[in-house]
Amino acid sequence: xAQNARSHKASKVVERxxxxxxxxxxxxxxxxxxxxxxAESCHYVLANPDDPTYAPAYKADQIRKIFKxxxxxxxxxxxxxxxxxxxxxDEDLEKLKDIVxxxxxxxxxxxxxxxxxVDFATINRMARGLLVSVGVMPEGxxxxxxxxxxxxxxxxxxxxxxxxxxxxxxxxxxxxxKDTAARIPIDKMDADVVYAINPREVKYDPRTISDAARIFxxxxxxxxxxxxxxxxxxxxxxxxxxxxxxxxxQRVYEKVIELRGKRLVLSxxxxxxxxxxCEGPNWSGTGVPPFVIESSVLTMLRxxxxxxxxxxxxxxxxxxxxxxxxxxxxSCGFYEEPRExxxxxxxxxxxxxxxxxxxxxxxxxxxxxxxxxxxxxxxKSAIIKADQLKATGVKVVVTSCHNxxxxxxxxxxxxxxxxxxxQLVNLTANALVIPEKVVVPVEALISVVTLPLQGFKILVVxxxxxxxxxLAAVLExxxxxxxxxxxxxxxxxxxxxxxxxxxxxxxxxxGKNGGYVFEEIRNNPEIAxxxxxxxxxxxxxxxxIYERPVAPPEGYLDKPVNEETLLTNIRMILELKRPHGxx
Amino acid sequence: MSETLRFVSGDLQLMALSxxxxxxxxxxxxxxxxxxxxxxxxxSGGMGTSSFKGIVYSWANIAMPWSMESxxxxxxxxxxxxxxHLAVAANIGMSFVIPYAPGxxxxxxxxxxxxxxxxxxxxxxxxxMYRRLSNPAIRLISTPDDFFSLALLTVWSFASIFAAPNRxxxxxxxxxxxxxxxxxxxVYVPFSKISHYLYYPFTRFYFGRTMGHRGVYPVKxxxxxxxxxI
Numbered sequence: 159x160a161q162n163a164r165s166h167k168a169s170k171v172v173e174r175x176x177x178x179x180x181x182x183x184x185x186x187x188x189x190x191x192x193x194x195x196x197a198e199s200c201h202y203v204l205a206n207p208d209d210p211t212y213a214p215a216y217k218a219d220q221i222r223k224i225f226k227x228x229x230x231x232x233x234x235x236x237x238x239x240x241x242x243x244x245x246x247x248d249e250d251l252e253k254l255k256d257i258v259x260x261x262x263x264x265x266x267x268x269x270x271x272x273x274x275x276v277d278f279a280t281i282n283r284m285a286r287g288l289l290v291s292v293g294v295m296p297e298g299x300x301x302x303x304x305x306x307x308x309x310x311x312x313x314x315x316x317x318x319x320x321x322x323x324x325x326x327x328x329x330x331x332x333x334x335x336k337d338t339a340a341r342i343p344i345d346k347m348d349a350d351v352v353y354a355i356n357p358r359e360v361k362y363d364p365r366t367i368s369d370a371a372r373i374f375x376x377x378x379x380x381x382x383x384x385x386x387x388x389x390x391x392x393x394x395x396x397x398x399x400x401x402x403x404x405x406x407x408q409r410v411y412e413k414v415i416e417l418r419g420k421r422l423v424l425s426x427x428x429x430x431x432x433x434x435x436c437e438g439p440n441w442s443g444t445g446v447p448p449f450v451i452e453s454s455v456l457t458m459l460r461x462x463x464x465x466x467x468x469x470x471x472x473x474x475x476x477x478x479x480x481x482x483x484x485x486x487x488x489s490c491g492f493y494e495e496p497r498e499x500x501x502x503x504x505x506x507x508x509x510x511x512x513x514x515x516x517x518x519x520x521x522x523x524x525x526x527x528x529x530x531x532x533x534x535x536x537x538k539s540a541i542i543k544a545d546q547l548k549a550t551g552v553k554v555v556v557t558s559c560h561n562x563x564x565x566x567x568x569x570x571x572x573x574x575x576x577x578x579x580x581q582l583v584n585l586t587a588n589a590l591v592i593p594e595k596v597v598v599p600v601e602a603l604i605s606v607v608t609l610p611l612q613g614f615k616i617l618v619v620x621x622x623x624x625x626x627x628x629l630a631a632v633l634e635x636x637x638x639x640x641x642x643x644x645x646x647x648x649x650x651x652x653x654x655x656x657x658x659x660x661x662x663x664x665x666x667x668x669g670k671n672g673g674y675v676f677e678e679i680r681n682n683p684e685i686a687x688x689x690x691x692x693x694x695x696x697x698x699x700x701x702x703i704y705e706r707p708v709a710p711p712e713g714y715l716d717k718p719v720n721e722e723t724l725l726t727n728i729r730m731i732l733e734l735k736r737p738h739g740x741x
Numbered sequence: 742m743s744e745t746l747r748f749v750s751g752d753l754q755l756m757a758l759s760x761x762x763x764x765x766x767x768x769x770x771x772x773x774x775x776x777x778x779x780x781x782x783x784x785s786g787g788m789g790t791s792s793f794k795g796i797v798y799s800w801a802n803i804a805m806p807w808s809m810e811s812x813x814x815x816x817x818x819x820x821x822x823x824x825x826h827l828a829v830a831a832n833i834g835m836s837f838v839i840p841y842a843p844g845x846x847x848x849x850x851x852x853x854x855x856x857x858x859x860x861x862x863x864x865x866x867x868x869x870m871y872r873r874l875s876n877p878a879i880r881l882i883s884t885p886d887d888f889f890s891l892a893l894l895t896v897w898s899f900a901s902i903f904a905a906p907n908r909x910x911x912x913x914x915x916x917x918x919x920x921x922x923x924x925x926x927x928v929y930v931p932f933s934k935i936s937h938y939l940y941y942p943f944t945r946f947y948f949g950r951t952m953g954h955r956g957v958y959p960v961k962x963x964x965x966x967x968x969x970x971i
Contacts, residue, residue: 180778181772182777182944184772184775188940197878198811198814210877210880210881210882211881213882216878219882239884270809270810271809272811273802277944436785443781488957491786492785493961513963515960
């Protein structure tokens with residue numbers, strides 16, 4: 159009877175819940191005594207003291223009541239007595255979605271502080287998975303999951319773009335060291351190290367790849383990057399979709415096995431490390447893979463200890479603090495090695511409090527950065543992180559996680575903290591002592607990096623004056639001739655009239671939106687070949703672009719975009735293989 | 742001692758206890774029906790961590806208030822927890838001692854200590870009830886079972902204060918109330934949140950095993966140095 163009253167999706171959720179429950183989850187679902195001690199450990203609660211719906215126990219109860227009503231006989235017989243309640247309609251599922259995706263980053267801080275050992279983060283992840291299985295999820299989660307399923311990486315980087323970026327970085331590396339061996343090998347068999355990365359590095363932060371490449375080169379490592387299965391991140395962790403989690407991790411494992419790699423080294427990414435190193439064998443069901451999996455932090459530390467690379471900490475004299483990624487510290491116990499490395503790299507390291515497994519989330523975890531509909535509440539709750547960062551008194555935050563880089567950058571910008579975020583790979587590369595035989599001709603480089611966008615005409619389109627000013631200033635500083643348009647009509651007219659080399663295009667604008675403008679550009683033979691870089695604050699709108707029956711844009715950036723990311727991508731789009739002049 | 746009191750303190754208790762045990766057996770069987778997932782990956786974390794250490798640490802967590810930020814920051818709340826749970830344990834123990842080993846409660850010091858403990862538990866129960874009603878976050882998550890369980894334990898502690906002297910010769914009322922309440926408590930427990938202690942070993946075992954395997958447990962904590970400029 160009760161089953162008939164449910165919507166189809168609600169029925170599927172309950173049915174699937176029965177299959178997903180394991181002993182650990184059931185223990186956590188029945189073990190809560192509603193003592194409320196979890197509340198003080200959650201940054202959402204601390205930042206919203208007047209809103210009791212942020213309390214982890216309350217959020218868990220929204221899942222628990224469904225469990226009790228359907229699987230626990232106390233809830234079946236006396237539902238009102240234990241607040242058991244069924245899920246009936248699609249609206250109920252939508253409400254649950256806003257809680258499990260919008261009010262929790264799955265950071266696991268409450269789990270660690272529960273006297274009963276209730277692992278709320280695991281229950282929450284299960285609930286996310288149940289909702290995803292019936293298609294109830296934030297748009298951003300759907301887009302990213304789709305990319306990871308279909309394209310093979312969570313940012314939809316096409317194989318050609320990935321390989322071209324590696325090629326471009328290889329050229330830079332070779333040029334830097336004046337050594338034809340200084341290249342990034344792709345699909346090299348029997349390598350000692352197979353290096354897997356976060357697609358964010360290809361798209362927004364290729365400097366981390368080149369920094370890692372410099373380190374591998376100087377260490378004399380027999381290494382390679384795979385042409386496929388290179389994305390070690392895993393949106394399955396965030397979406398709760400174990401099938402996606404297993405498929406992604408299997409893709410990475412299989413490639414390492416195919417290449418007969420001895421060690422899989424993961425670039426600095428908290429959720430990637432957790433997914434590939436810790437959860438992967440659980441999701442894929444394969445057990446421990448036949449090769450070592452380690453974080454690049456450990457690899458770099460080993461190189462220094464073994465004398466394979468030399469570093470000079472005097473090169474990193476700024477005072478720094480370290481932010482522990484939740485996934486690294488609270489779910490994988492990975493917190494001492496980064497500190498050990500950091501102490502070898504910088505002259506002034508100051509701890510942040512609390513730290514290690516007790517650190518607060520960057521507030522961008524659990525896939526929160528891809529769910530723009532929850533951004534206001536995310537940033538409001540970030541006051542806790544902002545205060546924690548401010549208290550350190552430093553201007554540089556080091557973290558070992560790409561997601562945290564984005565999350566912290568957002569927090570720093572929102573609360574105007576004037577800090578910079580960097581990673582250990584960047585600090586290591588900066589501190590490298592380059593042996594005589596590969597000394598870089600610094601003067602030659604300096605002379606060629608001046609005004610790299612000289613001679614290019616770029617049209618920047620955005621309805622927000624601040625962003626227009628920012629984009630124009632950055633590009634003009636690099637020598638570009640910049641034209642500005644504040645809406646779609648003006649953008650189209652200027653594209654036809656000025657024939658720019660590149661258009662940076664916002665999507666959400668009054669009047670003709672960016673998607674329309676983009677299609678018009680592509681459909682007009684006169685300007686169809688104009689390079690376009692989408693810059694949007696709404697990643698869920700990506701499908702508006704990629705599903706159009708025209709050639710895709712040359713670049714795609716999510717806001718907020720910083721100067722370095724913008725320039726790196728603009729240079730890539732304009733095919734400036736070296737940072738000077740036309741290709 | 743009247744036959745009624747003899748029955749209430751003896752047979753009734755055994756019946757209630759047997760009922761509780763049977764329901765608990767069903768409850769544990771139900772829990773064990775769900776498959777326990779394991780950790781397939783190689784252990785991670787530092788040298789001082791392991792699944793075994795994680796389990797032990799997890800089980801002992803509640804006795805180490807410094808180990809969790811929540812208990813560190815809410816030390817008064819933790820103290821209440823300790824006193825309240827000690828009182829409940831003593832209360833259950835007393836229900837066995839009075840009928841089977843009354844000599845243990847002969848010394849007045851024992852009686853007085855128990856009475857102080859029960860009175861403290863009663864006061865804590867009242868305070869917890871106030872907290873549950875006045876704190877919006879706690880009120881929101883509280884179920885009728887939460888309120889009833891707390892009220893039951895508070896009233897039971899109150900009744901125990903008068904039963905502790907074990908003087909049926911001065912009137913059987915207090916002992917009668919105490920034993921009837923104890924029997925009711927035993928029957929009600931398996932259906933209520935009070936049975937959390939049944940799940941505690943399980944939740945803590947699995948959480949500790951996972952966290953130990955992954956090198957998170959035992960938690961390493963670095964305390965913040967006091968500012969030197971003040």
